[in-house]
Amino acid sequence: DAGITQSPRHKVTETGTPVTLRCHQTENHRYMYWYRQDPGHGLRLIHYSYGVKDTDKGEVSDGYSVSRSKTEDFLLTLESATSSQTSVYFCAISEVPHEQFFGPGTRLTVL
Amino acid sequence: KQEVTQIPAALSVPEGENLVLNCSFTDSAIYNLQWFRQDPGKGLTSLLLIQSSQREQTSGRLNASLDKSSGRSTLYIAASQPGDSATYLCAVHTGTASKLTFGTGTRLQVTL
Secondary structure, three states: OOOEEEEOOEEEEOOOOOEEEEEEEOOOOOEEEEEEEEOOOEEEEEEEEEEOOEEEEOOOOOOEEEEEEEOOEEEEEEOOOOHHHOEEEEEEEEOOOOOEEEOOOEEEEEO | OOOEEEEOOEEEEEOOOOEEEEEEEOOOOOOEEEEEEEOOOOOEEEEEEEEOOOOEEEEOOEEEEEEOOOOEEEEEEOOOOHHHOEEEEEEEEEOOOOEEEEOOOEEEEEEO
16 A cells, blocks of 8 residues: 555544644655545545645635645645545545545544 | 546346446546445445546456546446455545545345
């Protein structure tokens, strides 16, 4: 398996609180991605990064921000969590134009 | 906007059968197409990546085809086994950052 870890793996939080999810890779891949997976919608891209401090928006970026200060770490922040952000979040890595490899996911519940 | 459709949404077959999963996409300007497997409550496992210039890619009992001009891909699974039971996802790579657009998957059950 590609060396991708996500933390935490499970989190329950309350509406209005800030939440940060971490993705860590040991593969030294240039590209990193955050997706969310919801029933009926499949996986959708939130944000992606093409290098340290280089990030861009995906399809469903509203309410999310990201940061990448090191090649190996990509952080996803929900500034003020809402119930609509309850989801499973997946991080992925790749060297374009090759395969994307996915992490194990973080299950987030916003009450 | 790229849209990816997978049919059927669910499929149940007896062990040993050969089967085909279908994927279609609306914009043929893709870089690659990737097939994944997802077990319940787990992450995604990459099965096959087909480059846009390729027609087929094989790995063990799996064979994926790509017809870019018609916007279609198929995943053929030979001699299915109960361990093949999972959800299979198709995703197309678009744009220079190779962003993935996913279908909603086909849930496969292989029965004894």
